[in-house]
Amino acid sequence: MKQHVTSPTLPLESPRILWTLAISFLCIWFYMLGARTLVPTDEGRYAEMAREMLATGDWITLRLNGIKYFEKPPLQNWMNALTFAVFGVGDWQARLWTGLCGLIGVAAVGYTGRQIFSARVGSIAAIVLGSSFYWAGMGHVNSLDMGLSGMLAITMCGLLLGQHQSGSEKFRRNAMLACWIGMALATMSKGLIGFVLPGAVLVIYTLITRDWALWSRLQFGKGVLLFFAITAPWFILIAIRNPEHPHFFFIHEHIQRFTSDVHKREGAWYYFFPLLVLGIVPWMGLLVQGLWTGIKEKSPGFQPLKLLLIWSVFFFFFFSISHSKLPGYILPIFPALALMIAVYLEKCLPKALKIASALFGALGMIGLIFSLSLLFKIVQLSKNPYEIPLYDHYAPWVAVASCIVIAGSLIAWFYANKGKSGKDFSIIVLAAAGFLAGQIAFLGHDPYGKYIAGTAHIAAIKAELKTPETPIYAVGRYEQALPFYLQRTMTLVEFPDELAFGLEQQPELWIPKRDDFVRQWLMHEQKGEPAVAILRTDVYQDLQQRQLPMRLIGQDPKRVIIATTR
Structure with a gap:
């Protein structure tokens, strides 16, 4: 009797292996959320903003160090504040939202690759993105870049699934609505780029492919209503409560940021090239081949690889010509790169x-x-x-x-x-x-x-905070992490840093001149009141020369910490 021989299951087709990989990956991913101190500037800033939001109960007007801070929309602060409310205030809680957004991107490309290409491509795409150095790293950093990128991954994958012809009409409609939701949440994460850049990609794609019918499949009416239902309420409420917000947010933080050096973050045209190569590790040897899959795609109808290519190239080009550059800006291109690399990996030769x-x-x-x-x-x-x-x-x-x-x-x-x-x-x-x-x-x-965060000094500072009203001054510098760990705001002295606009609206919340701080400090001394000040090192030397009464309680090359002598 002839026996039927079953061929062995390939590793990337074995549910047992895939589940083992997924569970191991998730265990490490979640452990690492709390394994490190929050590092300034971004991590301390957004953790503290969320802590202040929860402490004040004001979920509309964003504040940093108690001062109005209008640079970005509120989604990440909302999510972090909710996390603090449920799980308490801490490091892993501050990173939970960005960690989840990183996982959303991995799941989105995995699901999309499975639906559009094959189950194997979906698995490979998830593996490529989850292991990419930049995506895995930024998924453990409390900054807005991963929150934006996770929502843009939903946008991109929703568009791909909504335009792919293999699904049912209901499936494609729901996918397109998910695309609109992703754009709305991206907008609530980091501003107008949440819909401007995906919209530009769509325009470029249709100009190149001549696929004008695509525009009839966008669920435009329902999508626009859904988009504004998510985004409009907060923008309206904050403008009502803070009439100065719209001009600063839309003009200063978008147009001037892109067209001028107002934020002093300029960089050369090649700024992002080394970051791209390093960020895609360990797949840098397949980056060009992955991009080539999009270049050579010429199939009739919707071309998903072409759209992924345009998405990657346009985002990279847009931020390269911007006058404001930071390393995390190109993070949204990595889900697209992962899908293209996965398609190539599925068919590539061993060489x-x-x-x-x-x-x-x-x-x-x-x-x-x-x-x-x-x-x-x-x-x-x-x-x-x-x-x-x-x-x-x-x-x-x-x-x-x-x-x-x-x-x-x-x-x-x-x-x-x-x-x-x-x-x-x-x-x-x-x-x-x-x-x-x-x-x-x-x-x-x-x-x-x-060391950068200054956490070694927390115990010494807390020992001096005799009452909840004991003031902490930041003279010549602003600490971005210590306010979160101390759960106390600070009074800025002579150095407004990024809070300059907010202090123009609320000048009573800081001390512009060092001499005024000295008088305030001497008043604390005369009254026997406890007070703490964190100084820039040259400021400390100046106060020593002035023979200001003070007691040294902490010091490192970045800061000197003093307290009143009584």
């Missing part, structure tokens, strides 16, 4: 995976050489004696991460040409090595992060 593994291993060798040069004092990253031990502490972490990269690249290279099963195993090993190495590198940075 392509070997090249990608070799490039990944070369990066690991560079990292290992760099870490060893730090360990053996061949190079020194800082001349500051205080910082040298911090870099020395970081070097072994970089060495371990580099060794994982090298080992992963060698294993992936070896298995790349071992048939379909070996190819799947090679993809899994590359992803695992890239993800683990990135998280280890982030974890090792924590001592330096604590």
Whole structure:
């Protein structure tokens, strides 16, 4: 009797393997949310804004350090404040929303790849995005970039699913409505780019492909109503309560930010190129090939890979020509890149995976050489004696991460040409090595992060806060993380920093001149009142020369902390 032989299930088609990978990934992902101190500026800023929102009960007017702060919309602050209300105030709670947004992006590209291309492409896309250095890293940073990118991933994937002809009419309609919801939430995350950039992508796509029928499938009427139902209430309410908001938000924070150097964040035209190459690790050896899948797509009807290509290129171009540049700005392109790379990986020859593994291993060798040069004092990253031990502490972490990269690249290279099963195993090993190495590198940075945040001084400062009314002054500098950890706002002195606009509206909330601070401090001394001040180092030297009565309670190269003597 002839027996039926069942072919073995490939690793990327095995539910057991995929579930094991997913659960392991999620355990590490959620653990890392609370494994590090919040690092200024973004992490401390947005954690503190949410804490103040919850403490004051004002969910409309955004504030930082008790001062009106109108640079961005409120979605992330709302979500962080809700997290604090449910789980308490802490590090992982402050990162929970961005962590979830990162996972939303991974799930969105996985589901979209499965629906449009194949189940294997969906799995590979999720693996590529989840293991990409930049996406996995920024998913553990409390900044607006991941919140925006997660919502734009919903927008992009909703558009792809809504235009793909394989689904039912109801499915496509719901997908397009999800696209509109994603644009609305992206707008509530970081402003007008939430709908302007996806809209521009759509226009460019139709001009290139001549697919004018696409516009009839956008669910425009329902979508616009849904968009404004989500976005309009807050914009109306904040304008009613704060008439100065619309001009600052729409003109200063959008038009002037893009067309001028008002924020002093200019950069060269090639600013984002190295960030793109580093950000897509461990898949940098497949980046060009992934983009090529979009270039060569010429199928009739809707062309999803073409849209993904335009999405990536236009976002990258837009932020490259902007006069305001920060590293996180290009984060929204990574879901599109992950899908294109996944499509290429599904069909590529073993040679392509070997090249990608070799490039990944070369990066690991560079990292290992760099870490060893730090360990053996061949190079020194800082001349500051205080910082040298911090870099020395970081070097072994970089060495371990580099060794994982090298080992992963060698294993992936070896298995790349071992048939379909070996190819799947090679993809899994590359992803695992890239993800683990990135998280280890982030974890090792924590001592330096604590130094930047100033958390070593928290106990000394708290010991001086005799009453809830004990003032804390920030003279010549503004601490972005300490207010959150102390759960106290500070009175700024002579240095408004990014709060200049808010202080124009509320000048009573700060002390513009150092001499006025000195008089205020002497008044505390005369009355025997406790007070604390965090000073820039040159300000401390000036106050010493003035023989201001003060007691040193903490010091490092970035700050000096004093208290009244009584």
